[in-house]
Amino acid sequence: MPTVVNSEACKDERSALLAYLDAQRGGIRRAVHGLTEEQARSAPSASALSLAGLIKHVTQAEADWTRKGQGRVDDWPPKDALAKFEAGFTPTADETVPVLLERYEAVARATDEAVLALSSMDDTFESPRYPWDEGGTRTWRWLVLHLIEEVSRHAGHADIIRETIDGKGAFDLVFETGAMPEPDWSLMEG
Numbered sequence: 001m002p003t004v005v006n007s008e009a010c011k012d013e014r015s016a017l018l019a020y021l022d023a024q025r026g027g028i029r030r031a032v033h034g035l036t037e038e039q040a041r042s043a044p045s046a047s048a049l050s051l052a053g054l055i056k057h058v059t060q061a062e063a064d065w066t067r068k069g070q071g072r073v074d075d076w077p078p079k080d081a082l083a084k085f086e087a088g089f090t091p092t093a094d095e096t097v098p099v100l101l102e103r104y105e106a107v108a109r110a111t112d113e114a115v116l117a118l119s120s121m122d123d124t125f126e127s128p129r130y131p132w133d134e135g136g137t138r139t140w141r142w143l144v145l146h147l148i149e150e151v152s153r154h155a156g157h158a159d160i161i162r163e164t165i166d167g168k169g170a171f172d173l174v175f176e177t178g179a180m181p182e183p184d185w186s187l188m189e190g
Contacts, residue, residue, distance in 0.1 A: 003027075003180045013121055017144040018112055024148060025108055027155035028058055030173040031162045032097050040097045044164040051161055053089040054154050055100040060088040061150055063107045066114050069125045069143045081130060115144060 005023050010016035032040045032051050040052040067073065074081075091100060115121075121141040129135035159170045168176075175182040 003174055013141070014115060014118075017121075017141070017148070018115060021111075021144060021148050021151065022108070024151040024155050025058075025104070026179055027170060028055060028151060028158055029101060029104065030170070030177050030179065031155075031158035032101070033173055033177050035097075035162075035165065037097055039165050041091065042165065043161075045161055047157070047161075049089065049157055049161060050091075051158055051165075052091045052095070052097055052100060054158050054161075055097070055104055056091050056095060057088045058151050058154050059100065059104045059107050060084075062104075062111055062147055065143055065147060066107070066111045068127055069138075069140055070114060071125055073126075073128055111147070115140065 003023050003026060005016075005019045009019040032055070035051070037052075041050050043050045043053075064074070118140055121139060121144070123140050124137050125140070125143075127133065127135045127138050155170075162173070163169050174180045
């Protein structure tokens, strides 16, 4: 739980799903707060993942799924799709943290706009088959839940990587960035 989702932001299913997705996006964005470019690109844990690479990946994944939901499917041969997926974890020299964050914000806005424009979360689309996904008919509800799952998984990776870099945990960053005020811990005493 990087931040508490405001219950007032959850007026209906659509707004609740988007609020929870945005809370997870925030965990990814905050993970690079106050780091140098070198730190954000480092892979200090047992994994080859870096924070910058995670931002690039979740941005690419969200953009790809939103395009699929809108019926704009990239018709990549499976070998090329796998190469694109693998390259999606490695930022190029010109993909600095500010560039990646700006791109992530733009993709998030596009996803939110697409979801808000739907007639129903039951609207469907056809997802192509990949080695890692059987494809088929999906609803937009499934798409947004999948994005929440995807971003949450990588927000957890980001927590571990960030803590390995400088010891700061998710809550440290939540309070440091003002995403949520630090609670009165004295209420837990007694």
